[in-house]
Amino acid sequence: MTISRFIASAVLLLASASLHAFEFKTVGANAVILYDAPSTKGGRLFVAPRGMPVQVVLSYGEWVKVRDASGDMAWTEARSLSAKRNVVVRSASARVRATADEHAPVVMTADKGVLFELVDPQPGPWIRVRHRDGIIGYVRPADIWGV
Structure with a gap:
């Protein structure tokens, strides 16, 4: 791949990424455990209280990687989050x-x-x-x- 094609691909990738709005959700009715990996066998990082807003960064099967208000990232089951904002x-x-x-x-x-x-x-x-x-x-x- 030539340098110019590589640069063009990178620019297109960055441009398309900026078009997507951030997806925010809220921890549902119950507090949830946030993990360091997309599995309940992962290390437990902390407990997110009910109602806490999180930004969905990545989805992986039934798991989502989220960012909290302090910038920390962790994994939780998608079903534990609510669309309520x-x-x-x-x-x-x-x-x-x-x-x-x-x-x-x-x-x-x-x-x-x-x-x-x-x-x-x-x-x-x-x-x-x-x-x-x-x-x-x-x-x-x-x-x-x-x-």
Whole structure:
């Protein structure tokens, strides 16, 4: 293969990879064990609590390799994940606003690690979320992880 064909192939591969959106899921109703390999015989890394958002990186049969908010990667069974979307606060204190406006009243301030349900998954300058207490509002994408 010539160098120019190799470079062209690499560019096409990278371009097609960038077209795919990230796939996020949520740990289902029960906490799950995350493994270092796609098997229950693999080493147990940690337990992911119910509701934790994860990014699906790779699927392998009935297993998926996932990334958490801290960037750690592990394997879990695909059936243990839910299509429901949650996000987690990654900033020290995220302001949840009544409307999608920087000057809107703050309805809640959330500490790092607080989970929200994703109400509207459309990307934009604001993300609509719901807290488990029923509070609905808008946060900046930079303050959360999982979108």
